[in-house]
Amino acid sequence: MSDIMTATEGSSPVEGPRYAIGIDLGTTNSVLSYVDLQQPDLLPGEAPAVHILPIPQLVAPGSVEDLPQLPSFQYIAHEAELNEGDLVLPWTNQPAAIVGTIARQLGQKTPMRLVASAKSWLCHGGVDRHAAFLPIGSPEEVSKTSPLQATYQYLCHLRDAWNQAQPEHPFASQAITVTIPASFDPVARELTAEAAGMAGIENLNLLEEPMAAVYSWVQSNGEEWRSQVAVGDVILVVDIGGGTTDLSLVAVAEEDGSLVLNRIAVGEHILLGGDNMDLALAYRVKAKLAAEGKELAGWQIQAITQACRDAKEALLSDNDTEAVPIVVPSRGSKLLGGTLRAELTRQEVSETLVEGFFASVAVDELPRQTRRSALTQRGLPYAQDPAVTRHLAAFLSRQQGANSDAGAEDFDPLAAADPLAGAAAHSFIKPTAILLNGGVLKAPRVVERLQAVINHWLTEADAAPAKLLSGIDLDLAVARGASYFGHVRQGKGVRIRGGLAHAYYVGIESSMPAVPGMEPPLEALCIAPFGMEEGTEAAPESGEFGLVVGEPVHFRFFSSSTRRQDAVGARLESWSDDELVELPEIQVTLPAEEPRAGEVVMVRLVARVTEVGTLALEAVAVDGGAEARTWKVELDVRNTGAASTAE
Amino acid sequence: MELDFNTFSQSPLVVDLLHFLLAGLVVIFAVLWLVARAKMQVLSSAAAAAEQAPKPAPVAPAAAPAPAPLQTAKPDSALQLLALLQHEARFVDFIHEDLAGFADAEIGAVARVVHEGSKKVLHDYFTIAPLRGESEESTITVAAGFDPATVRLTGNVVGQAPFTGTLIHRGWEAQAVKLPRIADGHNTAIIAPAEVEL
Incomplete structure (x- = not known):
């Protein structure tokens, strides 16, 4: 002190x-x-x-x-x-x-x-x-x-x-x-x-956590980081935590003669992580014990899960350990006689984790949606496909266009190499470097497999294999990167440019005669474009709504992680299912002040990305001039009923 | 507790006197007699070191009344360590077991629980390092002015320093002890609560 x-x-x-x-x-x-x-x-x-x-x-x-x-x-x-x-x-x-x-x-x-x-x-x-x-x-x-x-x-x-x-x-x-x-x-x-x-x-x-991991990498490498990547590099950040898998792409570009980093794409929310892997191993051990006629109580499965967590690290390292005993002591004070013993072998861990969660898949495979695995629990929307590699393939394919309009107009080696691959080949964005984060990726065999799968995709597409960036603490990197970011915000060190990783839209029902059996067509109006930076506001030129004073109005709300080209005010009449994702609806209420209830006010929806990094929507009266009245649009509409927790 | 063994080899008079002085200590250590079997060294150094943490030197605390050269360690940290060993390693459960009648394989399975848990406790709450860096069974020289507490000479102990001999055991030193802090009035005598599932 x-x-x-x-x-x-x-x-x-x-x-x-x-x-x-x-x-x-x-x-x-x-x-x-x-x-x-x-x-x-x-x-x-x-x-x-x-x-x-x-x-x-x-x-x-x-x-x-x-x-x-x-x-x-x-x-x-x-x-x-x-x-x-x-x-x-x-x-x-x-x-x-x-x-x-x-x-x-x-x-x-x-x-x-x-x-x-x-x-x-x-x-x-x-x-x-x-x-x-x-x-x-x-x-x-x-x-x-x-x-x-x-x-x-x-x-x-x-x-x-x-x-x-x-x-x-x-x-x-x-x-x-x-x-x-x-x-x-x-x-x-x-x-x-x-x-x-x-x-x-x-x-x-x-x-964002993957960005924090990149900051931590920059911090721990010092000036050295500039020699590890070059202009045109695309860094794939894979962050596998206990409960979630987070994916991002960061492009290395040049600005005023020095290297800059741009976060160009983020993945979907995937509830899949290390906990699923421990649980999968525990169920494997449970099945083995069941085959021996031993039934397990809930607390024993929990203890096995804990034991598997430790065993997996030993079995996934490059050593000669072929099997690790899993011992679950009895709950009572008598240990002998009541203790359960099983074994977890390298083969089993490899089958369950490496093949199950990091399967060698083709880059055009999509995560399976239909089958519900035995690992899901009530309530949270856990990922249905446990293969991280399949989620990764889907992410890279969906973001194939991510780097072309990320400000790297001058020279893009990837785009230059791409056309030769031909239209027949499945196209995806080709990362040139990989940064891994999260406790799961401490296991060398998992890292080897993940790298091998990605590099297989790359070599198939005639691209150079991606190199592995190293030097971060897999457990603490996110926190470390976050405090380093505070230092960077003072204008010191390299800043990763982020901005909105999604474009946002409100849904507008077209007015047309009702046709039986057909929903009225929906148009999507872009209110916040992709890449909008902190502290900026989107100023729409069109898109007026008539709102009734005193009555809450709901809008359908959408986001897209791929439509980079839509400017504010753009209207989409059609889109493919995976382009726009519907979010919970948003709501605006014009309070019935004065004797105006029932009156209709024309407003536009204005989006702002706050300095904090949150998205704020406001309804601004169109004919208000400079002192136009504004009303907050609630993103989080509170249900009046009980929490609708599925199942 | 090593004192007991050493004093047995001396005259009965000394034994009586020492036992008189040690009476208080013995009462407390009776609680720990099971632990003493296997973990004596760890415990006594832990208790001493915890008393005056973070200083690493495993010497008895200061401020003793003049005539009494021996001190009674407070039982709290010893009990705390027992609770940790029980929680992580089922230590008290294991020592209370009668091993007769069980196959070595069964005992071995349980020993893994005890070993892994104890290892975690030692690793998490102590920094333990060997006193000597040389490999055991090698010939080493002990310079003059050495601390007899850290190096014990045995066998043909004659002549003057420097002494040359075979390193039998590297020794261990608790360089740091960091036990959890306990709330005032927390009953440390409860090593593990009874558990009732509803």
Whole structure:
């Protein structure tokens, strides 16, 4: 802490944040990193040191430990379950919520009181994300929380941990970056920002996780990164976390003589990750035990899942281990006699994980949609096809045009090489480098397979194999990149240009005579074009709606991750199914002020990408001139009924 | 506890005196007698080190009343370690088992649970390193002024330093101990709560 003293006494009475804080708000673990923005003796262009904050958290009743990760779980305890004093944290005797390791521990044995995967629920358009319905499926007696509230509680814990460690530099006044999946829809982004605001964060930025991984790569390589990639390179970022797989493409371009990075495409929200893999192995072991006539209880499967998690790392490394024993001790105090023993072999792990999740597929294969695997759980829209490689192939194929209009008009080696491949060949965007992130990709055999599959696609298409970029910490890179981003935002270091990774549309029903059996044709009006940057506004020239004052009006809302060419105001009369994805509808209500109820006001929908990184829509009165009245368009329309959790 | 073994070789008078002084210690360590069998070294150094963490030197804490050269370690950190070993490694369960009548294969399966869990506890809460970097069974020289607490001379102990001999065991040192912090009034005597499934 001595360096802080000298710095504040020093020559810089600069107001503003002292630290850039990066928060990786993960589906299963959260991490907080920070960068000293006033770090002295930093050479020009040199990347600052990134630190990880040890997070004090309860690990058992009455027992507090400092750990680098805060498990993103909340436990709703029964009033008789814990003693007073069991929940003491360094900063409070009575925390508002039980989060972190203790929540996960208690929840393992009492899952109906455990709130998990709040982040996935935050991006689930089928539910009211403000509604308190978690833990899902628990009895009425268990008090419920919402995905938003749970997210807020994790942020509060991180905030309090920071304030305790750095009392002179309060959390609220630091520059804070919270990471989100690249595939988060506008509502999930807004809700994350809302939770951050509730936790007192004023100076907030949202950053996509794959971009954070790239920032971490830049930071850890220093100036060296410029020699690892060249103009025209397309970096494929594959981030496989515990619960989600996130894909992005980053192009390397040149601007004013130096290299710049542009994020040119993001993938869909794929609920598929390391947890699915552990579960798949557990079911494999279960089947083996069942063949021996041993039936397993739920808690044993859970214990096997845990054991498989550790075993998989040993079996996927390049060593001679052929089999790892999976031992599940009895729950009672008698260990001998009640202990279950099975074995997981290299062959089985290879079949289940490498072949199951990273199958060698052709680049024109699409994820299977029909068959529901045994791994899905009630509620969340888990990916139905477990093959990451198939999702990857679909992503690369869908984004084949991503690089052509990303500002690289001057020279594009990929486009130049492409026409020779001929129209008969399946076309896809050809990455020249791969950056991997996420704990799953610690396993060398998985990495080998993933690389082999991608390179097979590339060589088939007469492209050079992609090289693997290295040098990031697979567990902490997102958090590290996020705090480094805070440093970059001060104008230091290379910034990855992002902007909207989707174009957004509202649906307009054409007025035409009703035809039985036919829905009225729908037109899509582009209100926010692809690549719109933070802090800009789309000014539509057309697209007027008559809104009735005092009555809520709903619009159908769509997004596209591929239609880069549509400008604001563009009207689409037809589109293919995979071009536009329908989002939950949006709503605008013109409050019935004055004696105007029932009156019709002509408005245009104006989109703005905020500095924070969220999308804001407003209805602006057309004939208002300079002081036109505006009304907020709700992206997150709250259902009046109960949360409609499918199934 | 090594004191016990050493003192047995001396005169009965000394044994009585020492036992008198050790009475308090023995009561507390009775709780730990099972642990002492296998984990004695770890425990005693943990208890001592935890007392005065983060300093690594495994010496008894200061501020002792003048006449008493021995101190009673507080049981909290020892009990805390037992709870951790029980939680992660089912340690207390395992030691309480009667191994007679079970095949080695069965015991082996359980031993994996105990080994993996104990390893996790040692790794997570202690930084343990060998005292000597040389390989065992090699000939090493012990310079003058060495600390007898870190190097024990055995066998033909005659003459003056430097001593030359065979390194039998590299020794272990707990360089850091970082046990979880416990809430005031938390009952550390509960190594594992009874579990009732509803």
